[in-house]
Amino acid sequence: MVRGWDELQQWIKQQQELITLQRLLTPAATEWQLRQKPRSYLWYANPRLALLEQVLRSKTNNWLNQLESDFVQHSVNRRKQIVLTRWSLTGLAFMILLSTLLVIWHQLQRTWMQAYAARAENLLQVDPVAGMMLSIRTTGQNRANPFLGVLSPVQASLLNAMQLARESNHLQQTYTQGSASAVAIHPNGQIMASAGNTGQIYLWNLEGEWQGTWQGNGTLITSLDFSPDGSLLIGSGRGDGQPPVVQVWDRSGNLIQFAQAAAPLTAVAFNLDGSQFVTGYADGRIQRWDGQGNLVGNPLPPPASPITALALSLDGQIASGDDLGKIQLWDSQGQPISPPLQSQSAAERSPAIRSLSFSPDGQHLLSNSVSGAVFLWSRRPDAGWEGLPLGATQVSTIFSPVSHAVFRPDRSTLDRSTPDRSTIVSGGEDGTVRLWTLAGQPIGEPMLANNDQIRSVAVSPDQQTIVSGSEDGSIRLWSLRDDNIIRILSFQDALPQTLKSPIGKTALSRDGRMAAIGDADGMVYLWDTQGKLIGQPFRVSEQEVSILHFSETGNELIAGDSSSVRLWDRQGNPVSQPIRHAATLLSEATLSPDGERIISGDFNGNLALWDRQGNLITDSGNPALAERPQETVSSIAFNAQGKVAIGGTVLGRPTGSLCLLDLRATQPTLSLDTCHREASSVVAFSPDGETVAIGGTNGSIRLLNTRTQEWSPPFRGHQQPVTAIAFSPTGDGLTSGSRDGTIRFSNLQGEPIGQPLPSPPDVTGAVTSIAFSEDGRTLTVGNADRKVWLWQSNWRSWLQTACNRLRYHPVMRNPQTEINLGASQTCRSEVFSLPDRPPEPTP
Incomplete structure (x- = not known):
């Protein structure tokens, strides 16, 4: 009974609360209705709303009338809306x-x-x-x-x-003490030798792995050289106050013992092809030998002091150096050519000649003395010789003294049918390695090593690697390979002699996989980027080819001279009839991306529109460009949407125009939509067709937004006029070429990416065309020097080159710092784990 009484009291209390709630709810709902149901009168914030929502949802105890139910439902909805809004705002x-x-x-x-x-x-x-x-x-x-x-x-x-x-590896002679006083590279290009103060020989592969040690007689070695066939290693040097000593090792590292002679052997030298060698002795005698070791002629008359160094040219000239710093030249018959050459004062400490070497053409001679003086001797027209210390014509505050130098022979000129393009490699007292021309002029910037004097340098057989040995015992390898260049193609050299003539024009397909070469005889040759001729050459004119462009697909070409052009297929069949301007000569013609229309321009600024059969659709009537008849149509570019950019220049003046027209109309006209007073020697559209890049005669580049007609600020691209320009396939960068032969990469804000790239060695003349591969990693460049070359053109290729160059360097193999660890990890993830890049496909 007591429990029943408690439940009764609880029920009475609940009913009283409900009656109280209803007394509050009813007037609130009534007022809400009377005031047109505004949201501000709802109970969305009333603590009793939760209880009323339970009543509203109840199927057995819902005492709410219709008005009260609507009021409660709207309050609940309003509360949910406010909660949702608060969460949304949060x-x-x-x-x-x-x-x-x-x-x-x-x-x-x-x-x-x-x-x-x-x-x-x-x-x-x-x-x-x-x-x-x-x-x-x-x-x-x-x-x-x-x-x-x-x-x-x-x-x-x-x-x-x-x-x-350029440094690709750094070795330390930890197996010895003192300097790396002599270095040499085996003719197979896989092994190098170094020597130090103890007279031992240390062998390494080019990855920096130690291969062994050969024992000598304990004499300091200051010069090392392999025989041309690699079967012998010759080392020369001397102890303090002792005459020079030559040591010779066979392939197995055994020191060869010579038969007792009248005087000790003090110098040995081979010529470049190994067909002859000469030996010198302490008594001053010099003997000549053929490649099989047979004596040739009689010994040469001995000078006054022991022979310390010898050199032998391909044509049989001999140069000998002695203890007094004198150099005697002999002809192939063993007769003295001129009075002895004196490389330095005989009073100077250690004037003895340490080594001698001839250039491949025999017109230059390098002499290295024990004291570190390096002289470059050149033959005068009167057959005499004159010499200066290497670098002596340069400002001494810029170039430190050279301590050792060797020739870097261009073996393609050994037959002397072409000028000798050899260079000189030197090591300096400041620890730098530098290249020089045969005239003694520096090439490029020095390669920095350390502050210790470089004692010896050597060049690999392929001329792409330098080895240097320093006073501190370190040995460094330097890469001379221009890894930015993938391939250089000289199409003129590839032609049969009967077809050769001066080249008139070079064009590249859009993807850079084909090159078209037009010559002065009106012939066109098609090539792939492997240097192979595609099909047969065909004639497009009786005059020099001055207009040459590929179609968008690369299957057709616009080609001709200034009097007429035609559309041709790749087999040399004409597709259109000749296109001519009645009053003046043609300066440019281009095919639209869909291959259906051709626009031509002339030297008076006139334009004409043709169909692909060569039928005239319309012309501009009067000169279309802003400068009127003085202005030449210099460049024409289409975008995929049918817009055309026309670039014009005025000969001899830094003025001209960039004009835009739209050919999307059913009946197109050559009414120019917009013209800007901007001299435009070359023009190009971005891949999306929204931006036009122009290259100016003053070397600057500007970008025009074709929708807003807004110009970017000009940015300096080159020192001379821009002659070619192209956007990258992604449209986020562009590349330009100049009359001075340089290439520059830039972003669309005008910020240069690196320094301008010069033309490859032996390539001269203006850049005439530029094309990117589809993946953007290769840039194909054509120039006025009858050559086309392929560049690495984006950061992925540059990263691959940088990582591969340092692949065997201690900083990459055994990284110790945070920076080196990060770089090593980047190379492992981005480069070393990837397969080599496949070759470019053949069209």
Whole structure:
């Protein structure tokens, strides 16, 4: 009974609360209705709403009338709406905060990457290897942010590192003490030898792995050289106050013992092809031998002092050096050519000649003395010789003294049918390695090593690697290979002699996989990028080919001279009839991307539109360009949407026009939509067709947005007129070529990516055409020197080159610092784990 009483009291209390709630609810609902049901009168914030919602949902205890039910339902809905709005606002605020933080983080990342890239650029000037490693690590860090893209400063540091940091390996003679006083590379290009103060020979492969030690007689070795067939290693040197000594090792490292002679052997020299060699002795005698070891002629008359060095040219000239610093030249018959040459004062300490070497053409001679003086001797027209210390014509505050030098022979000129293009490699007292011309002029920038004097340098048989030995015992390998160049094609050299004539025009297909060469006889030759002729040459004119362009697909060409052009297929069959301007000569003609229309321009600024059969559709009537009849149509470019950019220049003046027209109409006209007073020697559309790039006669580049007609600020591209320009396939960068033969990469903000790239060696003349491969990794460049070459053109290729160059370097193999660890990880993930790049497909 007591429990029943408690339940009764609880029920009475609940009923009283419900009666109270109804007394509050009814007038509130009535007022809400009377006031046209405004949201502000709802109970969305009333604590009793939860109980009323239970009553509303109840199927057995719902005492609400219709008005009260509507009031409660609207209150519940309003509460849900407010809660949802609050959550939405909270979420929005969170997203704004997150976005702000992401933008700040993104900007910080960009700032850090730019700072690291700038630091790498600065480091390249003092420690190129460290600069390259920092550039590689920065690229890896940049890659870790997929939303950032590889920034232009990061790409620039990578490109500059690839050009400046030439050191590919660094070895230390830990097996010996003292300097690396002599180095040499085996003719197979796989093994190198070094020698130090103990007279031992240390062998290495080019990956820096020690291969063994050969024992000598304990005499300091100052010069090493392999015989041309690699069967012998000759070392020469001397102890303090002792005469020079020659030691010879066989392939197995055994020291060869010579038969007792009247005087000790003090010098040995082979000519470049190994067909002859000469030996010198302590009594001053010189003997000549053929390649089989047979004596040739009688010994040469001995000078007054022991022979310390010899050199033998291909034509049989002999140069001998002695203890007094004198050099005697002999002809192939053993007769003295001229009075002895004196490389330095006989009073100087250690004037003895350490080594001698002839250039391949025999017109130049290098002499290295024990004291470190290096002289370059050149034959005068009167058959005499004159010499100066290498680098003596340069300012001494810029170039430190050279301590050792050798020729880097161009073996393609050994038959003397072409001028000798050999160069000189030197090591300096400041630890730098430098290249020189045969005239003694420096080539490019020095390669930095350390502050210790370089005692010896040697060049690999393929001329692409230098080995240097330093006072501190370190041995460095330097890459002379221009890894940025994939291939150089000289189409003129590939032609049969009967077909050769001066080249008139070069054109590239859009994907860079084909080149068309037009010559002065009106012939056109098609080539692939492997240097193979495609089909048979065909004639397009009786005069010099001055207009030549591929179609968008590469299956057809516009070709001809200034009097007429035609559309041709790749087999040389004419597709259109001849296209001519009645009053003046043609300056340019281009085919539309769909291959249906041709626009031609002339030297008076007139334009004409033709169908693909060569039928005239319309012409401009009067000169269309702004400068009127003085202006020449210099360049024409289509985009995929049917817009055309016309570039014009005025001969001899830095003026001209860029004009736009639209050919999308059913009945197109040559009424120019817009003309800008901008001299435009070359024009190109971006891949999306929204931007036009123009190259000016003053070397500058500008971009025009074709929708807004807004110009970018001009940015300096080159020192001379821009002669070719192209956007990258992704449209985020462009490449330009100049009359001076240089190539420059830039982003669309005008920021240069690295320094301008010069033309490859032995390539001269203006850049005439540029084309990217479809993946953007290869740039094909044609020039006025009858050559086409392929460049690596994006950061992925540059990163691969940088990583591969340092693949065997201790900083990559055994990284010890945070920077080196990061660079090593980047190379392992981005380069070393990837297969070699496949060859370019053949069209």
